Amino acid sequence: MGAPKIEIRGVDKEFKVEGRPALALAGIDLEVAEHEFVCLLGPSGCGKSTLLNIVAGFLQPSAGEVQVDGRPVTGPGADRGVVFQEYVLFPWLTVAGNVEFGPRLGSVAAGERRRIAARYLELVGLGAHADKFPIQLSGGMKQRVAIARALANNPAVILMDEPFGALDAQTREVLQDELSRIQRVEHKTILFVTHSIREAVYLADRVVVMTSAPGRIKEVFDIALPTPRDRFAAEFTRVESEITRVVKEEVAKVHE
Amino acid sequence: MRSGLARGAALGGVLVAWALVTYGNRWLGITNPVLLPTPGDVIAAAVDGLRDGSLLRHGAISLLRVLEGFGLAAGAALALGLLAGLCTSLRLALEPVLEFVRPIPPLAFLPMFLVWFGLGEASKVAFIGYTTFFPMFVAIAASVLRVDVMLLRAAASLGASRVALIWRVVVPAALPGIIVGLRLGFGLALFVIVGAEFMGADAGLGHLIMEGRTFFQPAQIVLGALILGLLGSLVNALLLAVERSLLRWQASA
Amino acid sequence: MRGPAVPRRRALTVRLASMAAFLALWSVAAGIVEIGKLFNPIFLPGPWVVIGKIVGLGVDGQLWTHVGATLQRVALGFTSGAVLALLLGLAAGHVRAVRNLVEPVVELLRPIPPLAMLPLFIVWVGIGESSKVGFITYATFFPMFLTTVHAVSQIDPRLLLAARSLGARPRQVFFLVILPAALPEILTGIRLGVALSFFVIVISEFIAAEAGLGYLINDGRNFFLVAQMLGAAVLLGLFGYLGNEMVGWLERRLLRWQRV
Numbered sequence: 001m002g003a004p005k006i007e008i009r010g011v012d013k014e015f016k017v018e019g020r021p022a023l024a025l026a027g028i029d030l031e032v033a034e035h036e037f038v039c040l041l042g043p044s045g046c047g048k049s050t051l052l053n054i055v056a057g058f059l060q061p062s063a064g065e066v067q068v069d070g071r072p073v074t075g076p077g078a079d080r081g082v083v084f085q086e087y088v089l090f091p092w093l094t095v096a097g098n099v100e101f102g103p104r105l106g107s108v109a110a111g112e113r114r115r116i117a118a119r120y121l122e123l124v125g126l127g128a129h130a131d132k133f134p135i136q137l138s139g140g141m142k143q144r145v146a147i148a149r150a151l152a153n154n155p156a157v158i159l160m161d162e163p164f165g166a167l168d169a170q171t172r173e174v175l176q177d178e179l180s181r182i183q184r185v186e187h188k189t190i191l192f193v194t195h196s197i198r199e200a201v202y203l204a205d206r207v208v209v210m211t212s213a214p215g216r217i218k219e220v221f222d223i224a225l226p227t228p229r230d231r232f233a234a235e236f237t238r239v240e241s242e243i244t245r246v247v248k249e250e251v252a253k254v255h256e
Numbered sequence: 257m258r259s260g261l262a263r264g265a266a267l268g269g270v271l272v273a274w275a276l277v278t279y280g281n282r283w284l285g286i287t288n289p290v291l292l293p294t295p296g297d298v299i300a301a302a303v304d305g306l307r308d309g310s311l312l313r314h315g316a317i318s319l320l321r322v323l324e325g326f327g328l329a330a331g332a333a334l335a336l337g338l339l340a341g342l343c344t345s346l347r348l349a350l351e352p353v354l355e356f357v358r359p360i361p362p363l364a365f366l367p368m369f370l371v372w373f374g375l376g377e378a379s380k381v382a383f384i385g386y387t388t389f390f391p392m393f394v395a396i397a398a399s400v401l402r403v404d405v406m407l408l409r410a411a412a413s414l415g416a417s418r419v420a421l422i423w424r425v426v427v428p429a430a431l432p433g434i435i436v437g438l439r440l441g442f443g444l445a446l447f448v449i450v451g452a453e454f455m456g457a458d459a460g461l462g463h464l465i466m467e468g469r470t471f472f473q474p475a476q477i478v479l480g481a482l483i484l485g486l487l488g489s490l491v492n493a494l495l496l497a498v499e500r501s502l503l504r505w506q507a508s509a
Numbered sequence: 510m511r512g513p514a515v516p517r518r519r520a521l522t523v524r525l526a527s528m529a530a531f532l533a534l535w536s537v538a539a540g541i542v543e544i545g546k547l548f549n550p551i552f553l554p555g556p557w558v559v560i561g562k563i564v565g566l567g568v569d570g571q572l573w574t575h576v577g578a579t580l581q582r583v584a585l586g587f588t589s590g591a592v593l594a595l596l597l598g599l600a601a602g603h604v605r606a607v608r609n610l611v612e613p614v615v616e617l618l619r620p621i622p623p624l625a626m627l628p629l630f631i632v633w634v635g636i637g638e639s640s641k642v643g644f645i646t647y648a649t650f651f652p653m654f655l656t657t658v659h660a661v662s663q664i665d666p667r668l669l670l671a672a673r674s675l676g677a678r679p680r681q682v683f684f685l686v687i688l689p690a691a692l693p694e695i696l697t698g699i700r701l702g703v704a705l706s707f708f709v710i711v712i713s714e715f716i717a718a719e720a721g722l723g724y725l726i727n728d729g730r731n732f733f734l735v736a737q738m739l740g741a742a743v744l745l746g747l748f749g750y751l752g753n754e755m756v757g758w759l760e761r762r763l764l765r766w767q768r769v
Contacts, residue, residue, distance in 0.1 A: 058670055078676025088667045092689040092766045101685075102675035133766045153675050266613030291633060352527030352534070359753070360746030363711040364723070367730045368738050372552060450624040451712040455727075462625075466716075469628035477629045485621035492620070 003070060004031035005189045006055060006157055010064035013050055023214035024050045028064070030208065030217065032157070035187045039194055039204035041243070043251045047215030048193045049161055055191060056082050056159050069156050078102060081150035083160040087142040089134040095121065095145050096130040102153030120148040123182060140171040144178065151182070157189040164199070176202055180228055197247060201240050202229050209246050212253045219246055271295065293475035298482065301475045310464075315483060318453065318460040321377065322445045325384025329445075330438055332385075333392035337437075340393070341400020341430070342422065354390060362387035363451050375456045383452050384445050392441035399433025400426060432503050439495045446488045461487075532556050554736040563740035566725075575741070578720040579710060580748065582638065586645025587706040591699060594650050598657025602691070603683065608658070615651060623648035627713055636717040641710070648709045649702040656698030660691035693764055700756045707749040 013025040024047040032038045040048040053059040055066050057076040066073040068080060076082075081102075089098050099117040108116070121127050124144040134142055143163055150158050164172040180203060183190065194200050200207045207221040221243055225235055278294040281287060305311030340347040366383055373379035403426050411425045453462020461480050468476030539555030542548065554562075566572040601608040627644050634640040664687060672686045714723025722741045729738035 056670075056674060076670060076673035078674070080674060082671065082674040084667060084671065086667065088665070088671045090668065090671075090686065090689070092692070092764075094766075101672070105676050105678075105681055105685075135766065135768075149675070155674075266609075267617060270613050270617050352529075352531035355524055355527045356531045356746075358746075359750040360742050361708045361711050361749065363708065363715075364726055364742040364745050366712075367715070367727050368735060368742070371730055371733055371735060371738070447622045447624065450622050451627075454624075454628075454712065454716055465625055465628050469632050472632065474629060474632050477625075477632065481621045481625035481629070484625050485618075488622070489620040 005034045005036070005069060006030070006032035006191065007067040008051070008055065008064070009066075011051070011054060011061045011066065012063035013047065013054060013059065014062040025054075025061075026214040026216050028215070028217060032189060032191060034189050037183055037190045037192065037203060037205045039192045039200035039207045040210060041194060041197065041200045041207050041247065042210035042215065042218075043212050043247065044195065045213045046210040046250070047213060048195075048210055051210075051215070052159050052161050052191060052193050055157075056080055078106070078153055079156040081153055081155035081158045083143070083146050083150050083158065083163045085162045085165045087134075087139070087146045087166075089142055089145055089149070091134050094131050094133055095126060095137070098134070098145055099148045099152045101149060106153075116152050117148075120152045121145075123151070123185065124148045124178065138171075139167050140175055143167065143175060147179070147182070151186065151188070157191060160190065160192045162193050162195070165194075172199075177228075179203060184227060197240055197243050198231065201225075201236060201243065202231060207243060209243065209250070212250050218250060290472065291474055293478050297475040298478050301473070301479045305464075305479070311479075311483070314459055314461050314464045314480075315487065318449055318462065318484075319487065321380045321452075321460065322384060322442075322449050325381045326388055326442055326445045328381070329385040329387075329389040329392060330441065333389055333396055333437075333441070334434070337393045337396025337434075338400055338427075340397040342426070347397065354394065357390060362448060366452055366455065370456045380449070380452050380457065380460075384449060387448050388441040388445050391444060392437050395437025395440065396430075396434050399430040399437065402433065403429040432499075435499045435502065439492070439499065442495060443488070443492065446484070446491070450484060551733050552735055554739065559736045559740045559743070562734075562736040563744065566737075566740075575721050575725050576744065576748075578718070578724075579714065579722045579745070582641045582645065582714075582721070583706045583710050583748075583752075586642040586710070587649055587702055589642070589646040590649035590706075591653055591702055593646065594653035594698070594702070595657055595695070598654045598695075599661060599688075599691075601654075602658040602661025603687065611654075615654060619651055619655075623651070623709065624712060627709075627716075631717050640717060641713045644713050645706050645709060649705050652705060653698045653702045656701065657691070657695050660694035660698070661687060663694065664690045693760075693767065696756065696760050696763070700753060700760075703752040703756055704749060707745060707752065711745065 008028055008030040011025055011028040012023065014021050014023050016022070028051060030038075040051060042048050050059065054061050055068070055073065057073050057080065071079075073080070090101065093101065096114070096117045099120055100113045103113045103116055117130070118127065121130055124147055126141060126144055126148065129137070129141065134145070137145065143166075146163070164175050167175065176199060183203075192200075192203060201223060204223055207223060209218045209221070210216065211218045221239070223239060225233075225239065230236060275295050278289075278292045278297075281292045282289045282294065302311065305314075336346075336350070340350055362383075365386060369379045369383040369386070373382055407425055407429055408421055411421055416424065449460070450462040450465065453460040454466045457463045461484055465477050465480035468474060468478075468480065536555050536557070539550065539553050539558075542553050543550045543555075563572065566575075597607070597611055601611050623644075626647060630640045630644045630647070634643060668686055668690055669682055672682050677685065710721070711723040711726070714721040715727040718724045722745050725741040726738045729735065729741070
């Protein structure tokens with residue numbers, strides 16, 4: 001095992017809510033190894049999205065630091081690809097245009113760009129839709145474009161913030177299957193935020209359960225199940241129940 | 257609060273810049289000082305105007321014309337707009353007139369109003385009325401049309417009669433759009449009254465400004481312009497306040 | 510006054526039918542005035558009289574001088590105003606320092622009806638072309654500037670974050686994300702600017718011109734040539750309409766992604 005891909009050390013995050021400080025994250029220490037798929041799981045307000053935003057460079061921690069590939073994170077960058085919950089595609093570009101956006105910034109030649117985009121669009125199953133505009137796509141399709149866009153830029157890590165949260169239940173499961181399949185091909189390092197335990201157990205190598213505010217790491221679960229995972233297997237359900245129990249403790253605290 | 261302070265500071269900055277440029281010009285003799293009136297010149301003109309009552313008179317006359325013209329147009333626009341929004345055939349009947357008149361700048365009709373109504377008050381009032389009627393009518397009809405059909409269904413399912421539907425659902429639901437339309441109409445009236453008073457008028461702020469040109473008194477022009485700006489801001493603020501109080505049920509943007 | 514979207518061809522036929530209906534109505538009204546001797550028919554000439562007058566002017570060549578004069582002023586004035594508004598607007602929307610500098614001036618001048626400044630332009634620059642063109646520039650600058658600033662400030666910040674997460678440097682973010690994202694609203698501002706140009710050219714041609722459609726209108730006052738006045742006004746409307754259509758065409762070309 002080499003050096004960790006993502007290193008989070010002693011991260012705190014404090015916000016000012018109506019003038020008074022509120023601690024969203026407290027003392028987060030986490031390492032993500034290369035090729036690992038790690039889920040951040042927890043109740044609302046546990047700071048999982050905040051943590052992801054800090055790794056993405058959208059927010060600065062109040063204390064501690066984050067390193068990716070040994071380099072400290074100071075702002076957004078091409079080494080950390082992001083997939084947003086609301087897709088955030090560029091509406092004025094076609095599907096292919098969106099996927100080519102990153103390579104285009106890196107001055108990749110047009111022919112090569114097209115090749116890269118075609119490859120990743122095939123990977124996410126949208127090869128036939130390259131010339132469509134985002135306005136013509138369904139939510140599930142848009143999210144697949146967003147994933148292809150992040151992948152095509154070949155970032156060191158991919159950060160996903162509840163990417164399937166805006167989709168209906170069926171589409172959500174389909175995309176989970178897709179993402180699982182893609183990961184088996186691409187072996188990226190992924191940090192994934194969700195509040196769905198089932199989703200976390202289905203996708204992740206490790207599940208990090210966070211406490212309610214101020215967010216701390218409550219427990220980390222290694223998911224040793226073989227992939228592709230069967231949502232109805234006994235082992236799956238057992239792990240799911242165990243994590244549910246732990247999460248429920250935290251949810252109860254939020255509603256106190 | 258902070259933005260108010262920032263605004264005040266910005267305004268102050270502009271005043272200072274104005275003073276610097278104009279007094280600087282006077283001191284350095286770059287161009288004819290009359291051309292670049294200083295704040296002092298404008299204030300002097302204002303004081304003169306206030307002293308002999310002419311400033312108030314011109315302001316009142318302009319305002320009166322605007323109010324009369326706007327009042328007539330608003331009444332007509334409300335009545336016809338409501339009807340047109342509710343009644344498709346009326347809307348279709350009026351549409352040709354609208355389409356024809358809409359692209360023509362209202363000021364293009366000013367000389368015609370002068371020919372038709374002479375040089376008196378009637379021509380200005382009629383012109384303001386004409387100018388503001390069409391945009392307000394369109395806005396009001398559009399608001400009525402845009403009322404969410406679901407609201408009507410809900411009311412009907414609660415037993416509302418046709419009349420009740422109009423007065424208790426359509427009108428309140430369309431009210432925000434109607435008021436915005438009225439406010440824009442008033443703004444338009446203030447916009448054109450100046451132009452209307454450039455020609456064929458012997459009173460009013462527009463006339464005052466024109467006089468400033470005739471007698472080579474840029475200070476008077478600036479004064480007239482500033483008064484207009486002030487008037488416009490005040491009235492707009494007033495209308496916004498009325499709008500807000502009437503529409504408290506709307507979620508704040 | 511639009512209900513659900515009407516396909517373009519159908520909208521055009523509806524418009525033409527409206528025109529025809531309006532002309533018919535007008536002819537009837539003028540006819541009634543003439544026959545019923547309600548008032549001197551010179552005050553409400555029928556559409557054919559108006560058309561005849563315009564054609565007459567066209568045939569003897571006078572019309573083109575006036576049309577040319579007006580269109581030239583509008584074109585120059587609007588273009589200057591637009592260029593200025595876009596440059597300053599983009600700068601102000603993007604760079605705080607520029608915004609702080611320009612905004613107070615704009616805020617001060619905004620409530621003042623631009624028409625009030627026309628005589629000032631005339632005093633400063635005389636009654637030549639530059640005062641009219643300069644005035645259009647002045648009048649159209651503000652709304653276009655404000656919409657441009659608004660367009661830039663309204664951009665979904667996540668688009669910017671997404672671009673930066675793909676490795677975009679500030680310059681790339683500006684040209685590849687901010688500009689395309691702000692374009693729809695900027696074009697709306699441009700549309701307003703065109704309409705405003707025609708709106709204000711009239712009055713400046715009333716009081717300080719020897720040629721132009723506005724001049725034609727005012728000139729008609731002398732001998733109650735209402736036909737001439739109406740005709741010139743309608744022509745103005747026509748050109749304004751064409752200008753608007755041109756912007757519409759531009760919008761359709763550049764913003765295909767919005768309504769495919």
